[in-house]
Each structure stands twice: as C-alpha cells, then as structure tokens.
Amino acid sequence: MKKVYSNNNIVLVWHVKNMLEQQDIEVKVRNDRLYSIAGEIPLTECMGEVWVINELNHQTAERLVDEMELGSLPEFYSWVCHGCGEEVDGSLAVCWNCQAPLTSKARDL
Template sequence: MKKVYSHESIVTINHLRNLLEAQGIPAMVRNDRLFGVLGEVPFMECWPQLWVLDDLQADYAGQVLHEAMSAPDSEAPEWRCPACGEHVEGHFAVCWNCGAGHPDERSAQD
C-alpha cells in the first residue's frame, strides 16, 4: 500500500478515492477517524490520507489525481516540492505526492 495524497478535507479525499476507483485503482482512505483528536498530534498527521492498495499503481494514481485537479484556468506557477522534489501545479497548496506544504505558504504560517 502506498499513500498518494493527503488533504485537510475528507470530502476531497473521498471524492478522489472515487475517482481512482473509477479508473480501476483500488484505494482506501485513512485517518478519517482521527479528526476528533486534531491538536493532539502533528497537524499534517491528522489529515485524511488517500492510499492505493497496489504500490505498482501509485504512479498512475498520481497522474489521475494530477489531471483531475488541474484547473485549466489556473495561472499560478508550478512549484517544486521541497520534500520530495515533485513538480506541483501552482493552485495546489500542498504537494500531491507527499503532502508537504508550498514553501512560501509554509514560511508565511511560521
């Protein structure tokens, strides 16, 4: 099993899970029950996570998510994830691959 995405919204995660399964990629959501303890564990650890059951499908799942969330009207510049080096569409606040925050937004929050 491999984590392909995390997001603060369980609604988004469930939507993306449905999307993956529609593409023939078995996926599951984790952390959906941890929401009640937000504040007691590190912030990102609480976020609902989307996992694919088959590691071999993780790359394809990433492509599906990438395309699904690419808004054609987005003009924000692509950025490079400081944690894993993936290229991330500019309208994403977090890396689709590892969930790390946008470098600018992270410094703004500090």
C-alpha cells in the same frame, strides 16, 4: 501501499478515493476514523490520506490526481447527507442540517 494524496479537506480525500476506484484502482483512506472522536479534535485538523494498495498502480493514480487538481474539479465538491438527504457544501465536513459527518456512505452528486 503507497500514499498518493493527502488533504485537510476530507471531502476532497473521499473524492480522490471515489475517482480512483472508478478507474479500478484499489485504494484505502486513512485517518477518516478521526470522526469517531469528533469534538475532541477540530474536524479541520483531520488530515485525510489516500493510499494505493497495489504499488503498481501508484504512478497511474498520481497522474489521475494531478489531472484532477488541474482540471475541472469545482472549488468545493458538494455531497449528499446520508442522514437527511440534504445537499451539503463541500467545504463542510458535517451536515449543516443534522450534523451527520461525511462518510463513505455519502453519495456523490
């Protein structure tokens, strides 16, 4: 496994994961489990990491991440809460409405 991306904004971490998976690159997100102890650690300090499982894909993944960062990604990527279905601003890691944390179950818009 090789790390391809890390960011304090877990929303962007999930976005990278989804984007790479759409390109058939198998990845793993690390550190997202810190949500289980939310309250102990400020969510903003939960650095998330995206790891490429097959190192042969690492270069491709890095290029895709570079393109994403240079490209058309909106400043904040909004997500849909799996708890209440509200649209949540990408700068937030928990739902403004019901406080559900962002998880992999959150749908992309």
